[in-house]
Amino acid sequence: MSFNDKVVIVTGGSSGIGAAIAIQFSSLGAKVAIVGRNDKKLDAVAKKCKNPLTLVADVTKENDAKRIVNDTIKHFGKLDILINNAGIANPASILDENAMAVFDLVMATNLRSCVYLTHLAAPHIIKTKGNIINISSVAALQVYSKQSFAYNSSKAAMDHFTRSVAAELASHGVRVNVVNPGPVKTDIIENLGMDKAQQEDVFAKMKSLTALDRVSDAEEIADLVTFLASDKAKGITGSSFVTDNGSMIKTD
Template sequence: MSFNDKVVIVTGSSSGIGAAIAIEFSALGAHVCLVGRNKEKLDEVGRKCNNPLVLVADVTQDKDAQRIVNETVRYFGKLDILINNAGMGGAASITAENAMAVYDKLMSTNLRSVVYLTHLAAPHIIKTKGNIINISSVCALRILLKDSFAYNTSKAGLDHFTRSVAAELASDGVRVNAVNPGPVLTDIVQNSGFSDAQQKAVFENMKKGTALNRISEPSEIADLVTFLASDKARAITGSIYVSDNGTLIKAA
């Protein structure tokens, strides 16, 4: 696969899945815009890419979202591919006092920001006949954790948004798909405030919950994303691709 001269925005690319996606696109010849809130981590990823555009931005802020798209197009002259990867986890019972605060925060980050960035990017992607890939979760398809209604709902909404926009943009030659990872070895658990010992326990439980008894590396998700963004997947749109080591088929 080659992405020579293609321009790609990857949100949440300061670590984990987003970083792996950005690095792989760059290795395949793409011009990459790295987006995240942590400049130090973004710069570290940027050193592994070929002349990237690095933007410190918060995708939940409309002005930042506008800046992401406008600066990318100004710097590279066009936009071919949007990878909506930025997201966050969080837990709260529906009866908890903070239920709506958690819900609003997760919906803003995991769904609204994707909708708005897609709204801003779509006219540019239509011009290049490019594509959009949203990073969702197996939690959109199955309830895996207690007190996760907000996260599950945000990802289920993201899947249906993917289908809806794919149906709308197909006539413009634009493809839209989603990738739904299961457990992946990233810093999302650490970022949720767990200690080292707790993180180890969480990942061990995740591993036991897979049919293949393994946890993916971020590069595995990047491999799937670059395939879906390539001409090899030119017939694929409106699809939800699960990469979960058999989490959804694990027998009780």
């Protein structure tokens, strides 16, 4: 696959799945705009890419979202592919006093930012007949934790948002798809404040919940994303792709 002369925005690109996606697109010839809140982590990812545009931004802020799209167009002259990857997994019980605060934060990060960036980017992507890929989760399809109603809801909504926008943009030659990863080795657990021992326990539990007895590396998700963004997937739109090591079919 080649993405020579293609321009890609990757949100949540400073670590984990987003970083792997940005690095892989760059290795395949794309011009990449990498978006993240942590400038040090963003710089580390940028060093693994060829002449990227790095954008320190918070996708939940409308002015930052506008800057992400405007600066990318100004710098590269166009936009072909949008990867909505930024997300958080803050836990909360529906009975917690802060339930609604957590819900609002998770929905703003995981869903509203995706909707708004798509709204801003779509006119540019229509011009290039490009595509959009949203990074969801198997949590959109199955409940794995009693403390994740906000996260689960945000990802389920993202899946149906993807299908809705795919239906609308198909007539413009734009494809929109969603990827639903299962357990992946990223820093999302660390970002919840867990120490290394706690993180290892969480990943060990995740591994035990999969049929293949493994946890994916972020690069595996990037492999799927770049395939879906390529001409090899030119007949695919409005589709969900699960890559979860069989966690949804685990029977014992």
